Amino acid sequence: MSDATIALAQVRxxxxxxxxxxxxxxxxxxxxxxxxxxxxxIFKGDKACIDGSYGAQGQCVGGALVPYNTFFVPxxxxxxxxxxxxxxxxxxxxxxxxxxxxxxxxxxPLSLPAFVVGIVGSALIAAxxxxxxxxxxxxxFYGAPWPVHWLPAVASVLLGGVVFCVLGLLITVLIPxxxxxxxxxxxxxxxxxxxxxxxFSFNNTVLQDIAKVFPVYWFKEAMLTAFGAKPxxxxxxGQDLLVLLIWGVVGLAVTLRFFRWESRRV
Amino acid sequence: MAAIVVEELxxxxxxxHAVRGVSFSVEPGEVFGLLGPNGAGKTTIVEILExxxxxxxxxxxxxxxDPATAGRDLRRRVGMxxxxxxxxxxxxxxxxxxxxxxxxxxxxxxxxVVELVGLxxxxxxxxxxLSGGQQRRLxxxxxxxGDPELVFLDEPTTGFDPSARxxxxxxxxxxxxxxxxxxxxxxxxxxxxxLTDRVCVVSAGEVVRIGTPGSxxxxxxxxxxxxxxxxxxxxxxVGEVVPGGxxxxxxxxTETPTKALHELTEWAVARGIELQRLEVTQPSLEDVYLELxxxx
Ligand SMILES: Nc1ncnc2c1ncn2[C@@H]1O[C@H](COP(=O)(O)OP(=O)(O)O)[C@@H](O)[C@H]1O
Ligand SMILES: [Mg+2]
Numbered sequence: 001m002s003d004a005t006i007a008l009a010q011v012r013x014x015x016x017x018x019x020x021x022x023x024x025x026x027x028x029x030x031x032x033x034x035x036x037x038x039x040x041x042i043f044k045g046d047k048a049c050i051d052g053s054y055g056a057q058g059q060c061v062g063g064a065l066v067p068y069n070t071f072f073v074p075x076x077x078x079x080x081x082x083x084x085x086x087x088x089x090x091x092x093x094x095x096x097x098x099x100x101x102x103x104x105x106x107x108x109p110l111s112l113p114a115f116v117v118g119i120v121g122s123a124l125i126a127a128x129x130x131x132x133x134x135x136x137x138x139x140x141f142y143g144a145p146w147p148v149h150w151l152p153a154v155a156s157v158l159l160g161g162v163v164f165c166v167l168g169l170l171i172t173v174l175i176p177x178x179x180x181x182x183x184x185x186x187x188x189x190x191x192x193x194x195x196x197x198x199x200f201s202f203n204n205t206v207l208q209d210i211a212k213v214f215p216v217y218w219f220k221e222a223m224l225t226a227f228g229a230k231p232x233x234x235x236x237x238g239q240d241l242l243v244l245l246i247w248g249v250v251g252l253a254v255t256l257r258f259f260r261w262e263s264r265r266v
Numbered sequence: 267m268a269a270i271v272v273e274e275l276x277x278x279x280x281x282x283h284a285v286r287g288v289s290f291s292v293e294p295g296e297v298f299g300l301l302g303p304n305g306a307g308k309t310t311i312v313e314i315l316e317x318x319x320x321x322x323x324x325x326x327x328x329x330x331x332d333p334a335t336a337g338r339d340l341r342r343r344v345g346m347x348x349x350x351x352x353x354x355x356x357x358x359x360x361x362x363x364x365x366x367x368x369x370x371x372x373x374x375x376x377x378x379v380v381e382l383v384g385l386x387x388x389x390x391x392x393x394x395x396l397s398g399g400q401q402r403r404l405x406x407x408x409x410x411x412g413d414p415e416l417v418f419l420d421e422p423t424t425g426f427d428p429s430a431r432x433x434x435x436x437x438x439x440x441x442x443x444x445x446x447x448x449x450x451x452x453x454x455x456x457x458x459x460x461l462t463d464r465v466c467v468v469s470a471g472e473v474v475r476i477g478t479p480g481s482x483x484x485x486x487x488x489x490x491x492x493x494x495x496x497x498x499x500x501x502x503x504v505g506e507v508v509p510g511g512x513x514x515x516x517x518x519x520t521e522t523p524t525k526a527l528h529e530l531t532e533w534a535v536a537r538g539i540e541l542q543r544l545e546v547t548q549p550s551l552e553d554v555y556l557e558l559x560x561x562x
Contacts, residue, residue, distance in 0.1 A: 001368045013357060013365050020356040020392070099352030107316060107346045109338040109412075110369045262318075 003114050010110075010118025011125070018088075018122055028088050028126050029133070032080035036072065036134060039199065040142040043068040050230055053203040063201070066229055070145060073138030074227035075198045078160070078220045080130030082193075085123045085161045087185050089168030093119075094181040097172065098263045106261050120165045127161040128154075135227075148228025149235020156222040159241060163215060163248035170255045177263060192216045215247040267330060269294045269416055269447040270315060275324035277310050284310045286471040287324070292449055294415075297442050299462035300451040303559055307471040308451035309349050312420050315449070316346055329416060342370055345409030345446075349420040353404055355394035359385050362393060363407055370412030383407045383437055399430040406437055417441060419450040423457060435460055455552045469559040479551055486549045486557070489523035491530065492516065494542035504530045515543075 001009075018024050048071035052063020096102050105115060131153075138144035147153040175184045195207040196217040211217040222240035224230045230237075270292040277285040285307045292298040300308045313319045315326060317333035317340070326333060331340045353362050363380060367373040380389050383403040388396060396404065402422065409417055419438070423431045431454075438461050441448060452458055458465045459479045467474040467482070475482055491505060495516045504527075505520030520526040523546060534541050 006368050009365060009368050013354070013361065016361070017354055017356040096352070100348060100350045101352045101354065103318065104346075104348060104351040104353070104408075107318070107341060107344075107348070108366060108369045109341045111338065 003111055006110065007114040007117040007121070010114055011121040014118045014122030015125060018126060024088055024092060027091065028084040029080065029130050031083060032076045032130060032134060033137065035079075035199075036076045036137060037141075039072060040069055040138065043072070044142055048072065049201045050224065053201050053208075055203075060201075064231065067143075069138055069142040070227075071224065071229050072199075073134055073142070073144040074147070074223040074229055075220055076138075077131040077134040077157075077227070078223040079193065079198060080134055081127040081157055081160050081219070081223075082164050082189065082216065084126040084130050085120075085164035086168040086171070086189065088123055088126065089119060089165050090171045090175065090185045091178075091181050093169060093172045094175045094178040097260065098178040100262075102261045120162060123165050123168075124158060124161045127157055131157050145228060147226060149226045149232075152235035153223070153226035156219070156226050156241070159244055159248075160215075160219040160222065163244045163251070164219075166248050166251040166255060167215070169259060170251045173255070173258045173260065189216060196220055215244050218243040267294075268292060268327075269296070269329060270298075270449060271325070271327040272311070272315070273325040275311065275314065275326060276322045277307075277314060277319065278322055284471050285314075285321075288468065288471070288473050289324075290466045290473065290476055292447060294447050295442075295445055296464065297438070297448045297450070297462045299458040299465040300449065300468060301453070301455070301458045301465045301555065302451075302468035303453055305470075306453075306468045306559070308453075308468060309420055311468075312418055312449065312451055313348075316344070316348075316418055317341075342412065343415050345412060345414035345417040347402075347405045347409045347417075347419045347422050349424075351405065353393045353401065353408070356392060358390050358392050359396070359404055359407075360389040362404065363411055366408050367411050372413055373411050374413045376411070379407045379411050382410065382440055384433060399426055402426070403434070403437070406434070410441065414446065416447045416449070419448060421451055421453070423452070423454070431457070455555050459551050467555065467558050474558045482554050483549065483551045486554050488519035488521055488549065490517055490519050490547045490549065491523065491526060491545070492518070492547075493544040496534075496539050496541065499537065499539070502529060502533050 018028070046068040047065045048068045049060035049063045050066055050071055052060045055061040093102070135147060139146055171185060171188055175181050192211060192214050193216060196211040196214070198220060218240045222237055222244070225232045225237045225240065226235045228235070268291040272291065273289050275285055275288045288311060300311060302308055310319065314321050315328050315333055317336065320334055328336070329340060329343055333340060357365070359380065360376060363376045367376055380386050383406045385400060385403055385407065388400060393401065393404065406422065422438070423434045426434060435457070438448065438450070450461065462479065464476065464478050465482065466476045475485070492510060492515055494514050495501060501516060503518070505518035508517050508519055510517040518526070527546065
């Protein structure tokens with residue numbers, strides 16, 4: 001079999017495992033959809049202040065007011081990509097490292113690229129599905145518009161997905177064992193999710209500046225732009241994608257250097 | 267050419283010298299056993315041969331290549347059962363075997379391998395649902411699917427009940443018939459005796475003996491003669507007296523059992539004494555092994 005055929009078989013096997021594993025499927029899909037249903041219902045009819053913050057009289061300073069769900073749907077879609085890629089890979093790879101599955105694979109002739117294409121390809125499929133699901137639920141139940149710029153939307157999901165897969169592999173370096181994976185993973189990105197304004201805008205430039213260091217913020221920006229929640233003629237925002245790309249390239253280099261295939265001896 | 271050559275192999279973990287100058291070689295088609303107690307260094311040796319760990323010193327060759335630098339080409343020709351390793355739990359037996367089948371240039375048919383390891387009734391079952399013994403047999407199947415020339419088995423039957431162990435032995439014998447070279451580690455004496463052509467007894471990182479199971483047994487030539495001590499007489503010393511094991515039992519070991527037995531029975535017959543529970547036994551391989559690996 002050629003490497004391409006093997007890579008395809010890997011993607012298929014990873015997809016099977018993913019959908020048959022209730023925990024993986026739930027973490028990939030459960031939270032973003034659940035929050036969409038909860039917040040979408042609570043704040044239906046409200047406005048969101050995009051790229052700005054609320055002033056003392058409740059006015060939107062330095063940004064634009066849009067219907068809450070126009071903002072919230074692409075934000076939850078972005079979160080879905082992060083869970084399908086970053087959270088999902090960090091968890092499954094630490095489990096496989098602890099159980100010796102990675103070690104076993106390394107003893108077979110399976111090539112590293114084919115293995116990586118398998119896990120990343122499968123995560124991207126999950127990411128595309130969760131984004132589609134979010135857009136459909138948002139449109140049908142909460143009157144959010146369909147994504148305005150299709151090509152930028154798909155491109156952002158794919159680029160962001162790959163970058164968050166790389167970062168998911170990277171974070172396994174910091175995960176001592178699979179039991180600690182959820183704690184490390186959630187601690188590493190949930191606070192950033194909040195200060196990046198995934199749920200609501202707020203007035204604190206320090207936190208906002210901190211958020212801008214991380215790819216989570218820029219990915220949300222890219223998704224808002226592509227979905228049309230932010231004014232843009234093309235749906236592309238070069239700066240968002242560039243920051244993501246830099247995180248991806250640097251993350252990849254660090255991962256290649258420090259990735260562990262075997263659990264640490266206890 | 268030997269399938270495996272190990273010369274003066276050394277490996278330390280910090281200050282712990284796990285392997286201290288081990289040498290042996292394995293011929294093609296041979297079933298070779300690394301036998302030793304836990305912590306002897308068996309896994310360390312095997313994982314150096316598999317390319318997972320790096321040696322500190324010495325020379326190793328696996329199918330003519332150095333596993334430390336050999337790449338996929340060597341892994342295409344070698345099958346491995348690691349001491350601890352899992353399989354994707356949410357795939358079925360057949361799916362996993364099929365997936366691994368694709369990794370190799372000239373694999374065996376999935377059905378044949380699944381049948382060889384006795385999992386044909388579980389082929390459609392998810393790995394998660396298999397028992398420990400069944401998962402171990404799946405490990406064997408995955409080691410075999412690529413039709414390897416050489417197979418490493420690190421404690422393939424540890425944790426098995428006796429009947430599962432016998433099944434596994436049948437599988438290994440089947441692999442041997444297919445002409446595979448097999449290096450297996452075990453701490454079970456009977457496993458080495460039943461499966462291997464030659465064993466290398468390792469203890470505390472050193473080779474204690476290498477030979478066929480038969481030659482190891484023959485090495486301690488002493489035969490043991492034992493019987494119940496008769497009352498009121500002094501028994502002639504026909505060999506070295508060793509602890510009898512239970513009350514009233516007297517045991518002697520000798521390298522010339524015919525002569526010793528003759529002297530003993532002549533003495534007894536002359537006095538009209540019947541020696542109760544008279545027994546003449548060869549040392550078992552287990553005895554030899556225990557003696558060889560005894561801690562100083
Ligand atoms: N990765 C490691 N780090 C530190 N010590 C190790 C490591 N692997 C094995 N050891 C130690 O080396 C010795 C030999 O271990 P091992 O090769 O696993 O023996 P065996 O397989 O015969 O039980 C043991 O004392 C073990 O604790
Ligand atoms: Mg071991």
